[in-house]
Amino acid sequence: MLRSELFTDDKVDLKVLKERALGMRWAGMPEGTIPLTSADPDFKPAIEIREAMTDFIKGGYFPYAPDALPGLREAISGSLKTRKNEDVPPEFIQPVDSASACMHAIALSVLKPGDEVIIFDPVDLLFGISARYAGATVVYYSPKHENGHWDFSDLESYVTDKTRMIGLCNPHNPLGLLYTEDELRTIATVAAEHDLWIMNDEIWSDIIYSERPFVSINSLGPELNKKTISFYGFSKGFALPGLRAGYLYTLNAEAFETAMHRCYDLAAGVDYLTQIAMKTAVTDCWYWVDAFVERLQSNRDYLVERMIAMPLLHAPKPEATFVSFFDVRETGMSSQQFADYSKEHCKVALVPGTVKWFGPGGEGNVRLCYSTSHAILKEALDRIEAGMQELAGRL
Template identity: 40%
Template sequence: MFTNNDINFEALKRKAYNGRWAALEDGIIPLTAADPDFRTAPEIEQGIIEYIKDGYLSYGPFSGLPEFRRNVAEHFNTEKYGNFTPENILAVNSAAQGMFLIASYVLKPGEEAIILDPVDFLFKKSVEAAGGTITLCPVDTETGNIDLEKLVSLISSNTKLISICNPHNPVGKVYTKDILKKISEIAAAHDLWVMSDEIWSDIVYNNKEFYTYSSVSEEARKKSFTVYGFSKSFGIAGLRIGAVLCNDQEIFNDFIEKSNFNSTIEGVSTLSQIAASVALEKAKPWYREFLSHLQTNRDLAFNILAYSEILHPTLPEATFVLFPKIKNNLSSEEFARHVLQYGKVAIVPGSERWFGKGAEGHVRICFSTSQEILEEGLNRIIKSF
């Protein structure tokens, strides 16, 4: 199901944008945006077809279809130690939109959010778009560990939000229940909100336990939002579907009201919600095979790079990206340009633009493709020097 023969390259060259096949010259292998090269699960395709057979594409409930909210709540409760009801779920147009809505709700202009460094650029973008300011808390790029003492020292009277990425993109760290509990205690002691981006929480290896943030303590339940999406685990990025979760119903109702999800101003395509709902209800067997394939690819990529002279990888506990350290003296941008020019492989530089200041000296390599494409791409990178 996840071999090179299962990839429709013609379709990818027509449809896969965002730095991937459709955005690059022929002959270049994209190991860039975190999006699978494989078609989505047949159950999802069939679910969309079944939904539109009667020809009706009417408005759905403003906050989300009942089956969508029910399935997301059940998924978190059974797989991630959550304690959510369907009313704790809001359908949004992607996890990225969820991050922006939370930042807009929590922060007044000029107020501060602490985000991790390095981390995906959307954390910074969402805070800035809401008029907030950023303070960076360092993450060890080798281990993914957060410096909690440093985190405490960064908190000021202007700080209102701590944003975490769990599992961490791009390092691939899964934060333990104990670490999350400590973060919740820090947040509670300073009366801060916490946003936990958990879009990668389905792509976790070696059966490692994953705890959704709000499950780890009473403090975590009280003043937090969780963001979730379907683009990583089910390959439906183009449908722009995600969810915001919150255990405090009074706060959540206010959030929904102020985010304009109580009218037709906002709302999510019903087709997208059906696809996501079917994914959780019927496509888990596909997802488990996909996860097994990804773990094989992870190990393959790690082993190839570990024996190279140019990159030093660490083994991610989650996600389908590697974040190796550059061994030669090139900057992240220079390395990525060299590999594109001489190896015909596109990768993401660990530049401030994409991941923050702490990413410099690294590159991010996506491995959600076939074993053949992955091996060819990595060997091209190595041979380009």
């Protein structure tokens, strides 16, 4: 199959999605409502992954899985080097049952009650959840982002004698932004000078558009990453959210051992079937990821073009991820009010930029996931535009 044929509109199977995609997704919505909510792809994963899992099931045996299948750590290590310029030996990579479990394991490994964690605001809710789970206090930090650059000049002023860790989401969810090498060096230098850990989230690092490259903080070298613990999940780039597949990695041997033990405190490891999917993904399916990103970039460009023409809404252009965090303040509504209006009036479900989901810095914005077919995205934007035109006529 040609790459251009992998993500055509007919590849989104709404019949199956409406049976299986529960929660805030297709199976959890009233009939007729389009859910552009959870950051889950509407597309099926690569055929190689599905066939590898099917072949294993046909074998009829389901033994206990090892910590890592033979060759899995090596395959991940190779992909980190070739795709992201990260030098991570296989022995410092641990498969974990989801990126969120990685976050909890990292937090429990390095934090104690009373510690402070600096979290960029807004950001995905799991940073705050994992820090608080370990008994730490969240310190929200809202760096300015203007003209394509972050300003971290005041980051150090947020460090106190209680600060223990900085949370880094790269690429950034929900803003869809990347970090330059200099910006990452600033963060790493502040952390090193104050002996802070860095929890480095790279779950979105495969969804990168053509304007700017992805730079990992790990590519700065071991001296600036002595206390960096990173993690990755297969839910975004490989469309495998329900398998709870991820891995944790660091160059700090002591921290790696501690984090591994914490992983086992939280769960008993990654099941055999999921590890087969992980190994197949990083070994055979990068062509699929690249084609997926092409589809997503087309969706992103269409979304931004449509949003520019709509009254009352302002949508920046994401550099990465497949979510748009757009400004709704001109409507006079709060984030929650707008999300309610969109769901009830436009029949399009979105995620409000409330404290619950993204921290206090998300207020006035709403997140839209555009990892779906062009036809579904067009219908959703048609509905939102009609709702905005009606609303603008009343203001």
